[in-house]
Amino acid sequence: MRAMREEERSRAPKPSFEDALAHADSLHNLARYLARNPADAEDLVQETYVHALRAWGELAPGSNVKAWLFRILRNAFISRRRREVRSPAPDPYDTTEPVGTGAAGDDTLRGDAELARLRGVVSTELEAAVLRLGPDARTAILLDLEGFSEAEVAEIVGCAVGTVKSRLSRARAALRAALADYRPEGSP
Amino acid sequence: MTCDETRLELLDHLRGRLDPAERRAMEAHLAECGACTAEARAEVALDDALRSLPRHPAPEALKRRLALLSGAPRRSAPPRRLVRLAAPALAASLALAVGGVVAWRGLAGRETAALAVEAVNDHLRVLASARPFEIESAGRHEVKPWFEGRLDFAPVVPAADGTELRLRGGAVGYVFDRKAAVIVYGLRRHAVTLLAFRAEGLPLPPEGPGSSLSRRSVRGFHAVLWRAGDLGYALVSDADEGELARLAEQLAEETRAVH
Numbered sequence A: 001m002r003a004m005r006e007e008e009r010s011r012a013p014k015p016s017f018e019d020a021l022a023h024a025d026s027l028h029n030l031a032r033y034l035a036r037n038p039a040d041a042e043d044l045v046q047e048t049y050v051h052a053l054r055a056w057g058e059l060a061p062g063s064n065v066k067a068w069l070f071r072i073l074r075n076a077f078i079s080r081r082r083r084e085v086r087s088p089a090p091d092p093y094d095t096t097e098p099v100g101t102g103a104a105g106d107d108t109l110r111g112d113a114e115l116a117r118l119r120g121v122v123s124t125e126l127e128a129a130v131l132r133l134g135p136d137a138r139t140a141i142l143l144d145l146e147g148f149s150e151a152e153v154a155e156i157v158g159c160a161v162g163t164v165k166s167r168l169s170r171a172r173a174a175l176r177a178a179l180a181d182y183r184p185e186g187s188p
Numbered sequence B: 001m002t003c004d005e006t007r008l009e010l011l012d013h014l015r016g017r018l019d020p021a022e023r024r025a026m027e028a029h030l031a032e033c034g035a036c037t038a039e040a041r042a043e044v045a046l047d048d049a050l051r052s053l054p055r056h057p058a059p060e061a062l063k064r065r066l067a068l069l070s071g072a073p074r075r076s077a078p079p080r081r082l083v084r085l086a087a088p089a090l091a092a093s094l095a096l097a098v099g100g101v102v103a104w105r106g107l108a109g110r111e112t113a114a115l116a117v118e119a120v121n122d123h124l125r126v127l128a129s130a131r132p133f134e135i136e137s138a139g140r141h142e143v144k145p146w147f148e149g150r151l152d153f154a155p156v157v158p159a160a161d162g163t164e165l166r167l168r169g170g171a172v173g174y175v176f177d178r179k180a181a182v183i184v185y186g187l188r189r190h191a192v193t194l195l196a197f198r199a200e201g202l203p204l205p206p207e208g209p210g211s212s213l214s215r216r217s218v219r220g221f222h223a224v225l226w227r228a229g230d231l232g233y234a235l236v237s238d239a240d241e242g243e244l245a246r247l248a249e250q251l252a253e254e255t256r257a258v259h
Helices: A006-013 A017-021 A026-033 A040-056 A065-083 A107-120 A122-131 A135-145 A152-157 A161-180 B003-013 B021-030 B034-049 B060-071 B080-085 B088-102 B108-129 B140-147 B241-258
Strands: B166-173 B178-187 B189-199 B216-217 B221-228 B231-237
Touching: A017 A040, A017 A065, A017 B060, A026 A040, A026 A065, A026 A135, A026 B060, A040 A065, A040 B166, A065 A135, A065 A152, A065 B060, A107 A161, A107 B034, A122 A135, A122 A161, A135 A152, A152 B166, A161 B003, A161 B034, B003 B021, B003 B034, B021 B034, B060 B108, B060 B166, B060 B231, B080 B140, B080 B178, B108 B166, B108 B178, B108 B189, B108 B216, B108 B221, B140 B166, B178 B241, B189 B241, B216 B241, B221 B241
Parallel strands: none
Antiparallel strands: B166 B178, B178 B189, B189 B231, B216 B221, B221 B231
């Protein structure tokens, strides 16, 4: 989509490592949601920048540094999970069938109640619900929230744009289903 | 446009990614389909809710470590010892960072103060953390082995016999660019943190008799720093400064007895 023509790329300045450091907060945010604990999140971010520094020479002028860094971070997270001896429970999100594209029926009635709940959800409950999603679903939600386009996300996670679209929509359906059970405090 | 097609393209519509013809078809469908309109409202409400999702910016200590990576003179060869010990990525990060640390020399006084600030910040992180310990134990024979495999050095976990210090647990933290053992004690109602980290390149007082302990106070907290062989130690608390200094002398002796 935002593909630059070759001559534009070659004229674009080569990003500096300081430019890359400007994304530390965003990277740490994703790392924190992926790793689910502060120490591993910091390790992931540090590993990302060490890797980036080593591969800096391969970065073409005009490259999307932010997407590149997110890709490194996600790969680092995946290799870490593979290395972990304690193999975690299977990803609950990846094993479920697509949710919530059924026929209309009582959609409207259910919709009003869901809408009220979504509007009353507090940030801690939302965070807990996001953390309960599988890693792919968490990644989809957070990269979308970070403002990446579908094409950028496809580049980061290394899959087709169509896959990005369906993963995000399943992740959002799973999140809404989780939040549907949420009752604001003080409500009956 | 069918309901299924609408649901598939709905998010693209909300993100403004549809072309004008697709957008018109979407709007026409939404105008006549209550179910899809409800779905669109719920998706908007989810987006609104997600905007309040807590964000976790990088901690300042991490940013400082990252900045050190870039400032590192890359020509210097990494110390072989570190490379052998740690996973490649960690080794690279340490090697690069240690290079950066070398540049601090000559600022020893100010940097010792910075080190004390860092130690106090780590102490505060322990206090502020909901789960301050990764291992919770009163036995140093449990705490010490727990650090194995988590650190590329073996910290001494002092027994502090004959004092009022009571071991509570441990965790892995950071001091500047390097991993640190965080050993937490209780001293009556005060928390006392002992940090152990590689001393290489850090402005710690030289080991030896006399003034080999460095004392600093930061924002009402007291930090005592010393060197024991390859490792640096920092004892931090808001307990009485004199008492903390006496405890530090005993702990320093215990840590140096091993090296």
